[in-house]
Amino acid sequence: MDSRRAEAFSDGVFAVAITLLIFNLLPIGSGKLSYRELGGAWPQYAAYVVSFLTIGIMWMNHHTLFGHVRLIDRPLLVLNLLLLMGVVAIPFPTALVAEHLTGPSKVKAGGSVAAVIYGVVMIVISIFYNAIWEYLVRHAEALGSRGTRQALRDAVPGFGRPPGLAAKIPRWGLGLVGYALGVLIAAFWSAGWALAVYGALAVYYLFNHLPDPVAVAEAAARDPEDLTSAGTD
Amino acid sequence: MDSRRAEAFSDGVFAVAITLLIFNLLPIGSGKLSYRELGGAWPQYAAYVVSFLTIGIMWMNHHTLFGHVRLIDRPLLVLNLLLLMGVVAIPFPTALVAEHLTGPSKVKAGGSVAAVIYGVVMIVISIFYNAIWEYLVRHAEALGSRGTRQALRDAVPGFGRPPGLAAKIPRWGLGLVGYALGVLIAAFWSAGWALAVYGALAVYYLFNHLPDPVAVAEAAARDPEDLTSAGTD
Amino acid sequence: MDSRRAEAFSDGVFAVAITLLIFNLLPIGSGKLSYRELGGAWPQYAAYVVSFLTIGIMWMNHHTLFGHVRLIDRPLLVLNLLLLMGVVAIPFPTALVAEHLTGPSKVKAGGSVAAVIYGVVMIVISIFYNAIWEYLVRHAEALGSRGTRQALRDAVPGFGRPPGLAAKIPRWGLGLVGYALGVLIAAFWSAGWALAVYGALAVYYLFNHLPDPVAVAEAAARDPEDLTSAGTD
Amino acid sequence: MDSRRAEAFSDGVFAVAITLLIFNLLPIGSGKLSYRELGGAWPQYAAYVVSFLTIGIMWMNHHTLFGHVRLIDRPLLVLNLLLLMGVVAIPFPTALVAEHLTGPSKVKAGGSVAAVIYGVVMIVISIFYNAIWEYLVRHAEALGSRGTRQALRDAVPGFGRPPGLAAKIPRWGLGLVGYALGVLIAAFWSAGWALAVYGALAVYYLFNHLPDPVAVAEAAARDPEDLTSAGTD
Numbered sequence: 001m002d003s004r005r006a007e008a009f010s011d012g013v014f015a016v017a018i019t020l021l022i023f024n025l026l027p028i029g030s031g032k033l034s035y036r037e038l039g040g041a042w043p044q045y046a047a048y049v050v051s052f053l054t055i056g057i058m059w060m061n062h063h064t065l066f067g068h069v070r071l072i073d074r075p076l077l078v079l080n081l082l083l084l085m086g087v088v089a090i091p092f093p094t095a096l097v098a099e100h101l102t103g104p105s106k107v108k109a110g111g112s113v114a115a116v117i118y119g120v121v122m123i124v125i126s127i128f129y130n131a132i133w134e135y136l137v138r139h140a141e142a143l144g145s146r147g148t149r150q151a152l153r154d155a156v157p158g159f160g161r162p163p164g165l166a167a168k169i170p171r172w173g174l175g176l177v178g179y180a181l182g183v184l185i186a187a188f189w190s191a192g193w194a195l196a197v198y199g200a201l202a203v204y205y206l207f208n209h210l211p212d213p214v215a216v217a218e219a220a221a222r223d224p225e226d227l228t229s230a231g232t233d
Numbered sequence: 234m235d236s237r238r239a240e241a242f243s244d245g246v247f248a249v250a251i252t253l254l255i256f257n258l259l260p261i262g263s264g265k266l267s268y269r270e271l272g273g274a275w276p277q278y279a280a281y282v283v284s285f286l287t288i289g290i291m292w293m294n295h296h297t298l299f300g301h302v303r304l305i306d307r308p309l310l311v312l313n314l315l316l317l318m319g320v321v322a323i324p325f326p327t328a329l330v331a332e333h334l335t336g337p338s339k340v341k342a343g344g345s346v347a348a349v350i351y352g353v354v355m356i357v358i359s360i361f362y363n364a365i366w367e368y369l370v371r372h373a374e375a376l377g378s379r380g381t382r383q384a385l386r387d388a389v390p391g392f393g394r395p396p397g398l399a400a401k402i403p404r405w406g407l408g409l410v411g412y413a414l415g416v417l418i419a420a421f422w423s424a425g426w427a428l429a430v431y432g433a434l435a436v437y438y439l440f441n442h443l444p445d446p447v448a449v450a451e452a453a454a455r456d457p458e459d460l461t462s463a464g465t466d
Numbered sequence: 467m468d469s470r471r472a473e474a475f476s477d478g479v480f481a482v483a484i485t486l487l488i489f490n491l492l493p494i495g496s497g498k499l500s501y502r503e504l505g506g507a508w509p510q511y512a513a514y515v516v517s518f519l520t521i522g523i524m525w526m527n528h529h530t531l532f533g534h535v536r537l538i539d540r541p542l543l544v545l546n547l548l549l550l551m552g553v554v555a556i557p558f559p560t561a562l563v564a565e566h567l568t569g570p571s572k573v574k575a576g577g578s579v580a581a582v583i584y585g586v587v588m589i590v591i592s593i594f595y596n597a598i599w600e601y602l603v604r605h606a607e608a609l610g611s612r613g614t615r616q617a618l619r620d621a622v623p624g625f626g627r628p629p630g631l632a633a634k635i636p637r638w639g640l641g642l643v644g645y646a647l648g649v650l651i652a653a654f655w656s657a658g659w660a661l662a663v664y665g666a667l668a669v670y671y672l673f674n675h676l677p678d679p680v681a682v683a684e685a686a687a688r689d690p691e692d693l694t695s696a697g698t699d
Numbered sequence: 700m701d702s703r704r705a706e707a708f709s710d711g712v713f714a715v716a717i718t719l720l721i722f723n724l725l726p727i728g729s730g731k732l733s734y735r736e737l738g739g740a741w742p743q744y745a746a747y748v749v750s751f752l753t754i755g756i757m758w759m760n761h762h763t764l765f766g767h768v769r770l771i772d773r774p775l776l777v778l779n780l781l782l783l784m785g786v787v788a789i790p791f792p793t794a795l796v797a798e799h800l801t802g803p804s805k806v807k808a809g810g811s812v813a814a815v816i817y818g819v820v821m822i823v824i825s826i827f828y829n830a831i832w833e834y835l836v837r838h839a840e841a842l843g844s845r846g847t848r849q850a851l852r853d854a855v856p857g858f859g860r861p862p863g864l865a866a867k868i869p870r871w872g873l874g875l876v877g878y879a880l881g882v883l884i885a886a887f888w889s890a891g892w893a894l895a896v897y898g899a900l901a902v903y904y905l906f907n908h909l910p911d912p913v914a915v916a917e918a919a920a921r922d923p924e925d926l927t928s929a930g931t932d
Contacts, residue, residue: 005240005296007704012248015711016482018787019719020252023259025791026722033799033809038816049784056780060773063704074293078439081289085282088251092258100266110266117271208773238473238529245481249715253485256492307526311672314522318515321484325491333499343499350504471706471762478714486718489725540759540907547755551748554717558724566732576732583737 003072003143006080007063013084014059020091021051024098043101050195051094053202054122058087061129061205067213068136068152070144079132086125093118101191115186115194122179122198130176147216155211155219171209175201236305239313240296246317247292253324254284257331276334283428284327286435287355291320294362294438300446301369301385303377312365319358326351334424348419348427355412355431363409379450388444388452404442408434469538469609472546473529479550480525486557487517490564509567512661517560519668520588524553527595527671533679534602534618536610545598552591559584567657581652581660588645588664596642612683621677621685637675641667702771702842705779706762712783713758719790720750723797742800745894750793752901753821757786760828760904766912767835767851769843778831785824792817800890814885814893821878821897829875846915854910854918870908874900 025048028041062083066072072080097118100110136143137152145152156170178201186194258281261274295316299305305313330351333343373382380388389403411434419427491514494507528549532538538546563584566576602609603618611618622636644667652660724747727740761782765771771779796817799809835842836851844851855869877900885893 005244008241008707009244009248009292011704011708012245012478012481012711013252015478015708016249016252016715017255018783019712019715020255022716022719022787022790025788026794028791029795029809029813030798033795033812035812038812048788052784052787053780056783059708060776060780074440077293081286081293084251084289085285088255088285089258089281091255092261095259096262096266099263110262113266113268113271114262206773206777238477241474242477242481242525245478245711245714246485249482249485250488253488307673310526314519314526317484317522318518321488321518322491322514324488325494328492329495329499332496343495346499346501346504347495471710474707475710475714475758478711479718482715482718483721486721540905543759544905547752547759550717550755551751554721554751555724555747557721558727561725562728562732565729576728579732579734579737580728 003066003069006072006077007066010062010066010080010084011059013088014055014062017088017090018052018055018059021048021055021094023091024048024095044098046195046199047094047098047101050199050202051090053206054198055087055090057202057205058125058129061210064208064210064213065129065132065136068145068147068211068216069140072143073139076132076135076139076143079128079135083125083128083132086121086128089121093121097191097195101195111191112186115191115198116183118198119179119183119186119194122201123176123183126176126179129172145216146213146220148220151216151219152211155216157209157211172205174209175205178204236299236302239305239310240299243295243299243313243317244292246321247288247295250321250323251285251288251292254281254288254327256324257281257328277331279428279432280327280331280334283432283435284323286439287431288320288323290435290438291358291362294443297443297446298362298365298369301378301380301444301449302373305376306372309365309368309372309376312361312368316358316361316365319354319361322354326354330424330428334428344424345419348424348431349416351431352412352416352419352427355434356409356416359409359412362405379446379453381453384449384452385444388449390442390444405438407442408438411437469532469535472538472543473532476528476532476546476550477525479554480521480528483554483556484518484521484525487514487521487560489557490514490561510564512665513560513564513567516661516665516668517556519672520664521553521556523668523671524591524595527676530676530679531595531598531602534611534613534677534682535606538609539605542598542601542605542609545594545601549591549594549598552587552594555587559587563657563661567661577657578652581657581664582649584664585645585649585652585660588667589642589649592642592645595638612679612686614686617682617685618677621682623675623677638671640675641671644670702765702768705771705776706765709761709765709779709783710758712787713754713761716787716789717751717754717758720747720754720793722790723747723794743797745898746793746797746800749894749898749901750789752905753897754786754789756901756904757824757828760909763907763909763912764828764831764835767844767846767910767915768839771842772838775831775834775838775842778827778834782824782827782831785820785827788820792820796890796894800894810890811885814890814897815882817897818878818882818885818893821900822875822882825875825878828871844915845912845919847919850915850918851910854915856908856910871904873908874904877903 024044025041028044029038093114096114097111100114103110136145137149140147140149140152147155156172158169158171178197182194182197182201185197257277258274261277262271326347329347330344333347336343369376369378370382370385373380373385378385389405391402391404411430415427415430415434418430490510491507494510495504559580562580563577566580569576602611603615606613606615606618613621622638624635624637644663648660648663648667651663723743724740727743728737792813795813796810799813802809835844836848839846839848839851846854855871857868857870877896881893881896881900884896
């Protein structure tokens with residue numbers, strides 16, 4: 001099955017989910033309206049910006065991920081559907097955070113609960129991204145990848161140091177650690193700082209930490225033994 | 234008329250409908266927020282997951298169905314529109330179920346009514362899927378299918394046994410029976426169990442029970458007499 | 467400018483607008499839920515069905531209309547945008563009709579006002595469809611149509627009789643007359659019957675009353691002098 | 700990276716954002732409904748029309764802008780994401796303006812605040828459009844533009860006079876000046892006139908003030924030294 005219609009459907013879901021974030025802002029300023037009141041809604045704007053960047057960057061990474069293959073099979077469609085189920089859910093914790101961020105700052109207070117849920121949703125999404133990557137790599141040939149299984153594994157950007165095994169840890173794994181850290185901060189310390197961590201992670205992912213499909217294809221072209229599919233695109 | 238723009242429009246409708254399911258979750262946690270309150274909203278999450286998987290799998294099957302043809306005509310567009318009218322309606326019974334599932338469990342109580350409506354909508358959608366398949370088969374040649382009418386009929390996965398006519402019953406028909414069963418359970422016994430049946434049906438459909446366009450095309454290529462359209466794709 | 471991205475954008479707008487119609491149904495059954503209450507919401511379902519079919523068929527006709535050309539220019543984009551502004555507005559009169567249809571039946575009562583507005587929006591949309599067709603015909607060559615200006619005019623299905631000039635009246639013009647009639651019925655007689663007229667018009671447009679791009683192209687191929695663009699598609 | 704999937708995603712976001720504007724109209728006429736009440740909601744219609752045209756024209760210009768390149772890189776995707784974040788926000792100031800336009804007309808009253816916010820959002824969006832254009836020009840070669848950096852700069856329509864440097868000021872810059880003027884009018888004089896200015900700017904942008912990708916490509920073809928990419932499309 002060609003991967004294009006699956007990508008078009010996913011693009012649509014991402015596009016709708018990112019646009020629905022505006023519903024968090026719409027209730028602001030109904031009733032009396034003043035600069036002071038608009039300014040007091042800053043948690044709404046912060047949550048909008050963080051979630052918008054997060055979904056947007058998830059879309060970019062989705063794009064990069066599926067750029068490695070030309071075909072898609074039933075299990076991959078199902079994994080993709082579970083991933084989208086997480087992405088579509090993002091407006092929910094976004095609304096929770098936006099509403100409860102400025103409430104009482106105690107542990108288990110609304111803001112803390114909201115920021116914990118936000119991080120948990122992100123962790124679930126990260127797990128599905130990892131599952132999709134793992135599936136893509138293991139079925140590289142069947143899915144029409146231009147690189148072999150090993151070439152794909154080697155293309156994952158790592159930290160490079162310390163030398164040895166640690167150099168192989170994928171850079172994108174930092175996201176999972178970061179969100180876990182954010183959940184702990186939210187649960188035991190401060191919802192505001194947790195949101196700052198989530199925002200910093202969005203900025204971190206602005207930079208590309210995924211293997212580049214073009215580079216993998218070029219490597220395969222240089223070393224023909226590595227070439228899986230001989231046909232032209 | 235080329236089927237691509239119709240598929241793009243359908244993809245868009247599926248993508249928006251699946252994403253609108255999040256509106257069921259957004260009212261949760263406005264007001265006071267605690268883990269207990271979030272946990273108490275489990276029917277909302279269950280309804281979200283079941284309906285998300287259901288719409289997602291319907292999209293996959295739509296994809297597979299229209300993969301059998303290259304053209305689309307006016308009656309097929311109308312059938313497709315009626316199908317989409319059912320798919321777009323799904324957030325409505327989803328909201329009913331989510332709100333009333335934990336209410337009083339009597340027959341004709343809210344939860345029972347909601348789960349009955351949910352199943353009826355699914356049955357209506359199933360009927361339109363069957364109508365589209367029937368139309369595709371009967372107009373296989375005119376719609377540019379790679380297989381003949383008979384080849385398409387033969388490609389429908391059946392149960393295989395008991396031998397004889399029963400082996401020909403299409404596997405996907407189980408869905409219609411399942412939803413009818415769910416409606417009966419909802420009407421006379423338990424809304425919760427009915428939702429469990431609907432969820433199980435979504436999982437059942439995760440596996441492919443539709444004829445595979447690629448297999449039909451390959452069969453046609455092996456047996457050229459069966460080849461309807463001689464052109465390359 | 468290639469017409470494809472404009473069609474993709476229009477498809478997206480149609481897909482979102484048609485799906486947003488579900489918001490009319492979502493408030494039903496919040497609170498107490500019974501079959502009686504669900505049945506009492508029949509104007510909501512009727513309005514949903516009529517508007518869904520209407521938007522869906524408008525999408526089909528949009529598809530057919532732009533199938534006549536390969537290019538699109540700035541004025542056509544602007545006309546298309548004005549058309550879409552009408553299409554996107556449809557959920558508004560739909561909600562008005564759904565809420566007020568069963569109210570008091572006097573002239574200028576809510577139901578009457580709602581059904582008048584519904585028809586007026588349809589008339590405005592019809593006018594833009596006619597403007598786009600007129601523009602397409604007048605700029606057939608520049609927009610890469612396969613038929614000449616005259617061939618396009620000739621391809622418009624008319625009533626055929628009475629013979630003479632009346633035979634040339636385009637069949638689709640009946641829509642405009644029908645909606646005007648519906649508005650009069652709504653204003654002076656009955657909102658319910660007006661909605662029935664609007665529904666009948668949707669069914670009328672289920673059948674194709676637009677010139678067929680493929681037929682025009684084939685006619686042009688038979689008579690090469692009529693061929694505007696000699697290139698292959 | 701091919702620019703097509705990024706355009707498809709952007710198209711989706713534009714399509715959803717423009718369609719969500721209808722939510723401003725939906726609350727009208729719930730409760731009692733009369734022509735007088737519908738007429739009294741004119742600021743809602745005015746805000747709908749102005750914002751619909753504005754987003755629609757922004758989509759056209761997005762289309763034109765990205766028509767200059769065939770590839771897209773990570774920084775451009777990020778700039779595009781920030782632009783979309785502004786576009787998606789438009790329904791928010793639209794709702795503010797629609798609700799508060801007919802309120803008390805004092806400085807710092809609701810209408811004034813709303814119209815200021817509207818203009819500020821437009822200014823932010825304009826800045827991102829300028830940033831994207833600047834980025835496209837500076838990386839013309841790497842992004843597969845058909846014209847060189849200088850050819851792109853020369854293609855920007857200016858006012859032409861007064862002669863000299865002023866002739867080089869891009870015509871589209873008038874938008875930025877116009878929105879700034881609108882903000883001043885809103886802040887110190889009248890929200891209604893500010894909205895009129897915003898509407899006039901939408902009409903101004905109906906006419907094309909961006910360099911035409913086709914013209915740039917043709918100029919490059921006439922003067923082969925200017926040709927950046929020799930490949931066929």
